[in-house]
Amino acid sequence: MTDLLYARAQMGLSLAFHIVFAAAGVALPVLMVLSDLKARRTGDGDYRLLSQKLAKGTAILFAVGAVSGTVLSFELGLLWPEFMGQYGEVIGLPFSLEGVAFFTEAIFLGIYLYGRERVSPGLHLFSGVMVAVSGAASAFFVTLVNTFMNNPSGFTPGPGGPTDVQPLVAMFSPGWQYQTAHVLLSCYQASAFAMAGIHAFVLLRHPGADFHRKALSVALPLACLTALLQPVVGDFSAKHVAKAQPVKLAAMEGHFETERGAPLLVGGLPDVETGTVPYGLEIPKGLSILAFADPDAEVKGLNDFPRDEWPPVAKVHLSFQVMVGTGSLMALLALVTLAHRWRKKAWPDGRRMTWAWLLAGPLGVVALEAGWLVTEWGRQPWIVRGIMRTGTAVTPVPHLAAPFWTFTAVYLFLGVTVVFLMVRQVAGTLPGRPGLASGGGAHVH
Amino acid sequence: MSTELLLGFAVAGTFVLYALFGGADFGGGVWDLLASGPRKQEQRALIAHALGPVWEVNHIWLIVGVVLLFAGFPRAFAVLSVALHVPLTLLLLGIVFRGAAFTFRTYDTRGDTAQRQWGLVFSIASVIAPLLLGMCVAAVVGGDIRVEGRAVVSGFFGPWLTPFAWVVGALALCLFAFLAAVYLTHEAPTSELREDFRRRALGAGVAVFLAALAVLVFAREGAPRVWQGLLHAPYALALHAGTALSAVTAFALLWTRRFKWARVAAATQAGLIVLGWAASQHPYLVVPDVTLSGAASGPTAQRMLLVALGVGALTVLPSLAILFRVFRPGPVGK
Numbered sequence: 181m182t183d184l185l186y187a188r189a190q191m192g193l194s195l196a197f198h199i200v201f202a203a204a205g206v207a208l209p210v211l212m213v214l215s216d217l218k219a220r221r222t223g224d225g226d227y228r229l230l231s232q233k234l235a236k237g238t239a240i241l242f243a244v245g246a247v248s249g250t251v252l253s254f255e256l257g258l259l260w261p262e263f264m265g266q267y268g269e270v271i272g273l274p275f276s277l278e279g280v281a282f283f284t285e286a287i288f289l290g291i292y293l294y295g296r297e298r299v300s301p302g303l304h305l306f307s308g309v310m311v312a313v314s315g316a317a318s319a320f321f322v323t324l325v326n327t328f329m330n331n332p333s334g335f336t337p338g339p340g341g342p343t344d345v346q347p348l349v350a351m352f353s354p355g356w357q358y359q360t361a362h363v364l365l366s367c368y369q370a371s372a373f374a375m376a377g378i379h380a381f382v383l384l385r386h387p388g389a390d391f392h393r394k395a396l397s398v399a400l401p402l403a404c405l406t407a408l409l410q411p412v413v414g415d416f417s418a419k420h421v422a423k424a425q426p427v428k429l430a431a432m433e434g435h436f437e438t439e440r441g442a443p444l445l446v447g448g449l450p451d452v453e454t455g456t457v458p459y460g461l462e463i464p465k466g467l468s469i470l471a472f473a474d475p476d477a478e479v480k481g482l483n484d485f486p487r488d489e490w491p492p493v494a495k496v497h498l499s500f501q502v503m504v505g506t507g508s509l510m511a512l513l514a515l516v517t518l519a520h521r522w523r524k525k526a527w528p529d530g531r532r533m534t535w536a537w538l539l540a541g542p543l544g545v546v547a548l549e550a551g552w553l554v555t556e557w558g559r560q561p562w563i564v565r566g567i568m569r570t571g572t573a574v575t576p577v578p579h580l581a582a583p584f585w586t587f588t589a590v591y592l593f594l595g596v597t598v599v600f601l602m603v604r605q606v607a608g609t610l611p612g613r614p615g616l617a618s619g620g621g622a623h624v625h
Numbered sequence: 626m627s628t629e630l631l632l633g634f635a636v637a638g639t640f641v642l643y644a645l646f647g648g649a650d651f652g653g654g655v656w657d658l659l660a661s662g663p664r665k666q667e668q669r670a671l672i673a674h675a676l677g678p679v680w681e682v683n684h685i686w687l688i689v690g691v692v693l694l695f696a697g698f699p700r701a702f703a704v705l706s707v708a709l710h711v712p713l714t715l716l717l718l719g720i721v722f723r724g725a726a727f728t729f730r731t732y733d734t735r736g737d738t739a740q741r742q743w744g745l746v747f748s749i750a751s752v753i754a755p756l757l758l759g760m761c762v763a764a765v766v767g768g769d770i771r772v773e774g775r776a777v778v779s780g781f782f783g784p785w786l787t788p789f790a791w792v793v794g795a796l797a798l799c800l801f802a803f804l805a806a807v808y809l810t811h812e813a814p815t816s817e818l819r820e821d822f823r824r825r826a827l828g829a830g831v832a833v834f835l836a837a838l839a840v841l842v843f844a845r846e847g848a849p850r851v852w853q854g855l856l857h858a859p860y861a862l863a864l865h866a867g868t869a870l871s872a873v874t875a876f877a878l879l880w881t882r883r884f885k886w887a888r889v890a891a892a893t894q895a896g897l898i899v900l901g902w903a904a905s906q907h908p909y910l911v912v913p914d915v916t917l918s919g920a921a922s923g924p925t926a927q928r929m930l931l932v933a934l935g936v937g938a939l940t941v942l943p944s945l946a947i948l949f950r951v952f953r954p955g956p957v958g959k
Contacts, residue, residue: 236732243728246681247721253691254717257706264695265703265775269922272696273929279685279692280937286681287944294678295951303947310944345922347929577710577781590718594725601732 184571186580187259190587192556194252196549197591201245203548205285206319206364207371207402208238209312212292215398216308220301226391230398232296233605238311239293240601244594246286251587259580263563263573266341270334273347274324281318285311316364323363328353330555331424332564354424358417359555365410366551370544372403373510377541378606380534389611396537397527400517403544407514410507415470422471425565426480427489428558431496433467434460435481442467442479447501450493455483457497491560499557503550506543513540628927632697633910633917635934637903639690641896645804646683648797648895650676652805654723654751655798656825657744667818669744672805673731675812678952680727682945684720689937696930700775701910701920705761707777708770708911712757712785719754722746752798759797763790766906767848772914789840789847796836800895803829807875807891810884819884826879826887834872837898850912854905861904868897 181189212234219227257264288310295304328334334350335342376399379392386392422429429435434450434457435442444467448460468477482490513536520528528534563570653672660668695702706713730743764770769784770777784790806826813819844852854861875890908917921927 240728240732243681243724246684247724250684250688250720251717253688254706254713257695257702258710258713261703261706262775264706265699268695268699268702269697269926272692272699272922272926273933275692276689276696276930276933276937279689280933280940283682283685283689283937283941284944286685287941287948290678290682290948291951298951343923345926347926575707575710576776577707583714586714586718590721594721597725597729597733601729604733 181581183578183580184574186584187574188570190580190584191255191259193584193588193591194248194255195552195556197595198245198248198252199548199552200370200545201241201248202319203367203370203545204241205238205245206312206315206367208234208241208375209289209308209315210368211371211375211398211402212238213305213308213312214402215395216305218398220305224394226394227398229391229609230395233609235293236605237602238289240598240605242286242289244598246282248591248594249282258577258583259575260563260570260573261575263568266568267564270332270342270345270347270350271325271328274321274328274351278318278321278325281314281321285314285318288314316367319364319367320360323360324351324353324356326555327356327359329562329564330359330428330559331355332567337567355417355420358413358420361413362410362417362551365406365413366544366548368402369406369410369510370548372399372406373544374541375399376403376537377539380537380541382606382610383529383534384531384538386611389609391609393529400527400537403510404514404518407507407510408518411511414504414507419471419473422479425558427482427485428491428496428555429471430480430482430485431491431493431558432500432554433479434493434497435467435479436483438478438481438484440468440478441465441476442471444470445497448497450497452482452490452493489561491558496554496558499550499553503547503554506547506550510540510543510547513537627918628924628931629697629917629921631931632693632921632927633903633907635931636690636693636697637900639686639693640903641899643683643686643690644801644895644899645892646679647686648755648801649804649808650680650683651723651751651755652801652803653809654727654748655755655802656805656809656822658748658752659825662821664818664821667815668821671809671813671818673727675809676727677731679948680724682948684724687720693930693934697922697927698910698917698920699922701915703775704770704772704777704911704915704920705765708779708781709761709764709785711781712761712764716754716757716761719750719757723750723754726750755798755801756794759794760785760790762797762902763787763793763847765910766851766902766912768850768912770911770914772911787847789843792836792839792843792847796833796840799829799832799836800898803833804891804895807879807884807887810879811888823879823882823884826891827876830872830876830879848912850909851902851905854907858904858907861901864897864901864904868894868901871897 212231215227215231215234218224219231288307291299292304292307292311295307299307328350331354332350333353334346334348336344376396379395379399382389382392383396418429418432421432434445434448436450436455436457441464443462443464445457446461446463448457450457465475467479469475471477471479482493516536517528517533520526520533559565561569561571563573653676657669657672660666660672662668691702694705726743726746730740730747733739733743764785764787767784767787767789769779769787771779803826806822806829809822810819810826813822871890871894875887875894878884878887878890906912909915910917910920922930
């Protein structure tokens with residue numbers, strides 16, 4: 181492996197790791213505040229306990245998210261000094277606003293976690309709301325940076341770097357509204373599905389665990405809502421990519437030849453040597469309809485672009501298929517669940533549906549990671565699309581294998597530890613454990 | 626005042642705040658490692674209690690500093706990221722393990738062994754990180770990082786592994802430990818515990834004095850620029866005089882057990898040391914090839930950054946005020 185590949189692998193790994201914790205840091209506070217509100221309205225101790233458990237979960241995940249985010253802020257320079265040296269000033273604004281949002285989130289999380297007994301109920305709830313709002317804001321701002329890398333604007337490129345820099349224009353580069361909405365929804369969706377999966381798992385083993393039934397009832401509305409909204413927002417996003425980044429769209433779809441009335445490929449393994457996609461299923465005119473809302477629209481194929489500007493086609497196509505596939509499954513499950521809720525006036529509690537939610541639990545995170553891979557691999561070989569190549573931006577420091585393997589080991593270790601701690605948090609709420617209002621426990625603490 | 630000078634002040638300011646808050650948290654880790662005597666457990670509990678609600682917030686000053694640096698002075702950020710790749714990577718590992726281990730210790734309640742192991746990771750990382758931070762600072766002022774055009778030509782190890790760098794690292798470690806001990810005298814719930822940390826603060830204060838003396842001695846060879854700045858620039862002299870005065874005051878207040886004011890004096894001392902560093906290397910960001918104005922981003926970017934800084938101050942400062950009010954040291958026994 182070359183040093184460039186090691187640098188990309190280290191950045192990719194750091195982001196893949198961080199993104200899960202960041203998503204949880206955005207979404208868990210919302211779920212925590214929702215259960216807090218439910219506890220206040222119903223006076224039910226189980227919801228109070230749930231909100232406390234979610235707060236503990238948030239604390240652990242946020243801490244890991246905060247340290248891995250710190251690593252990332254340094255890695256921007258440690259791995260891509262040329263990119264930061266030239267474009268740091270162009271993207272500094274959203275980064276600094278993200279810093280403000282992150283700061284606010286950390287402050288109010290401290291108050292929410294440690295202040296339950298010290299502050300008034302009103303200030304406590306307000307802190308929870310602030311955590312949720314600033315978490316969303318920080319995801320919003322950091323996504324703007326990525327939008328800039330995909331569709332750079334707000335400067336004039338020169339041989340020595342950007343000139344005539346307009347940070348506000350750069351901050352809202354074309355397509356920002358779709359990408360931020362897509363990302364924010366994915367954070368809520370991934371977290372809500374994961375939470376639903378965890379509680380479905382417990383319910384299958386202990387069908388009488390009321391605490392977990394209530395927890396499921398907090399997660400399901402958010403999971404269903406986001407799962408149904410996401411395909412709509414995703415469609416907007418894809419239509420924008422079709423116009424603004426035609427190579428990326430072509431790679432996503434495994435589309436080699438420019439044609440009118442282009443078919444949509446489902447599955448398949450693109451072969452860049454032959455320019456074909458074996459094992460794929462074609463839906464006539466599907467791509468033209470989806471990308472341009474016109475069955476006869478022309479869709480540019482990869483062959484229209486220089487070969488050295490192609491992203492890794494197979495990887496991008498595969499990730500895109502995984503994202504769309506998991507997204508569709510989640511939307512389907514949401515539809516069935518909502519239909520049940522509407523007919524029976526209750527969230528589904530049958531074994532079959534509980535199994536479905538258990539199996540769907542990881543899908544949100546899978547879709548989140550796959551979608552992020554689509555946008556990152558899909559932008560290659562550029563770090564700033566059309567302006568600076570990833571290979572130009574990389575650090576001259578040699579032996580990048582060493583930090584790559586070190587951080588791989590660290591992230592593995594942290595990941596395993598976090599999973600272990602989360603399992604223990606959930607295990608503490610199993611029927612028969614003290615602390616449950618409904619499980620016959622003695623007290624709520 | 627030019628925007629780059631304002632932003633330069635802002636960067637120096639965030640480093641001061643990081644030293645006063647984040648630095649003291651590292652110092653807390655040092656005292657966790659060195660906890661001893663009959664009240665070993667109480668000492669550790671007090672440190673955990675003091676750090677719990679605020680360490681994540683305190684740590685963010687570093688991120689603010691980094692963001693200001695790359696947005697306001699992108700060229701300097703690029704140079705430092707290349708020249709200090711190795712120590713910064715090690716520092717990151719220290720930061721990751723410090724934060725993660727502290728959180729895991731709080732929530733991994735399987736019993737003594739697990740907590741002791743996490744505690745050990747937490748405290749060792751807390752010792753290593755300040756050392757590396759000091760070594761990076763020394764490399765920045767030492768004048769050994771050389772840049773030609775856009776390329777760093779001075780190698781990846783030399784500048785931060787000088788004797789001067791080791792001494793500055795030791796100073797950072799002693800200073801953070803001193804700050805933590807002084808803060809903890811004020812936070813301690815019992816007078817025995819307060820005395821424990823008073824003794825530690827006095828000891829660390831002496832260590833700070835010795836380390837600072839060593840830095841002066843080594844600066845003549847290791848950082849001629851700082852040495853010159855120390856002697857010639859009038860404002861630098863005033864800063865160092867202020868540092869000396871606040872150091873003596875902090876010591877006297879500790880001696881006479883006026884802990885509340887000792888805290889203020891110690892923080893002033895540490896803040897002035899960081900400012901003294903910044904002043905002595907002005908107008909350089911990386912001595913001797915990168916200057917403040919040479920590395921500065923364009924005027925529009927700088928103005929927008931100042932606006933963002935204003936927005937940030939309006940959002941963060943009132944929130945911080947609430948945080949510190951909620952978690953101010955309670956009455957004895959609480």
